[in-house]
Amino acid sequence: MRYWLMKSEPEAFSIDDLASRPQQTELWDGVRNYQARNMMRDEMQVGDLAFFYHSNAKPSGIAGVMRIARTACPDPTQFEMASKYYDPTSTPDAPRWMTVEVTFVSKCPQLLALEQLKQDPALSGMQLLRKGNRLSVMPVAKEHWHYIMQLIEK
DNA sequence: GCCAACGTTGGC
DNA sequence: GCCAACGTTGGC
Numbered sequence: 001m002r003y004w005l006m007k008s009e010p011e012a013f014s015i016d017d018l019a020s021r022p023q024q025t026e027l028w029d030g031v032r033n034y035q036a037r038n039m040m041r042d043e044m045q046v047g048d049l050a051f052f053y054h055s056n057a058k059p060s061g062i063a064g065v066m067r068i069a070r071t072a073c074p075d076p077t078q079f080e081m082a083s084k085y086y087d088p089t090s091t092p093d094a095p096r097w098m099t100v101e102v103t104f105v106s107k108c109p110q111l112l113a114l115e116q117l118k119q120d121p122a123l124s125g126m127q128l129l130r131k132g133n134r135l136s137v138m139p140v141a142k143e144h145w146h147y148i149m150q151l152i153e154k
Numbered sequence: 155g156c157c158a159a160c161g162t163t164g165g166c
Numbered sequence: 167g168c169c170a171a172c173g174t175t176g177g178c
Contacts, residue, residue: 007176032174033161056176114177132159134175 002043003145004050005062005128006102007136015052015064015107024104025069029077030085031099036137041072041098043139050102051140051148053128054111061113062148070101108152122147 006028008014018026031037048068054060074095077085090096117123127138140148 009176060177134160136175 002045002048003140003142004039004044004048004068005053005138005140006050006066007053007055009056010054010063011056014054015104018052018064018066018102018104019107021104025101027073027076027101028099029075031075031136032085032087032097033136036135037098039137039139040100044068044071044100046071049105049145055136059111059113059115061111061115061117062108062152063111064107065105065149065152066102067105068100069103072098072100075099112148112151116151117148120151 013026018024028040031040046068050066050068051062052064052066054063074092075085075097077083078087078090078095078097079092080086085097087096114128117126118129123129123144126141126144127133127135128140
């Protein structure tokens with residue numbers, strides 16, 4: 001059982017969008033970074049939990065919790081010419097980009113803002129808070145996960 | 155909208 | 167393989 005954090009711009013896809021999907025489930029498509037892909041492809045397991053992080057938002061922060069519902073499969077948008085995630089160098093025989101399916105678990109009663117996370121000494125060292133960090137999928141340490149869950153439930 | 159911090163691309 | 171140029175992410 002592992003813990004993750006996955007970013008999405010809420011204007012593109014938010015925690016509310018996930019909660020209102022059929023089955024409250026969605027393919028986490030559009031990731032085009034090898035490190036992030038490798039984690040989804042090689043490490044995520046069904047049942048793992050992930051924070052849904054709103055990036056490029058006002059304010060940015062942790063908006064909810066989701067569960068990995070299906071292990072890695074090819075990201076269909078890489079083959080769709082009309083998609084902004086289309087990748088002409090990828091083929092169905094050798095798909096370059098993989099993704100996972102996620103299911104809604106809960107929405108935070110109030111968003112846990114990045115600013116608040118930064119100011120919390122218990123979270124120093126968290127990958128999300130490292131300067132220059134741009135990864136859209138990253139692991140969360142167990143102790144950080146439980147600490148943040150307790151902040152959410154406060 | 156700015157810009158720092160990356161990541162990728164391609165000429166050499 | 168180096169590295170300059172370019173593109174992207176994401177906080178502010």
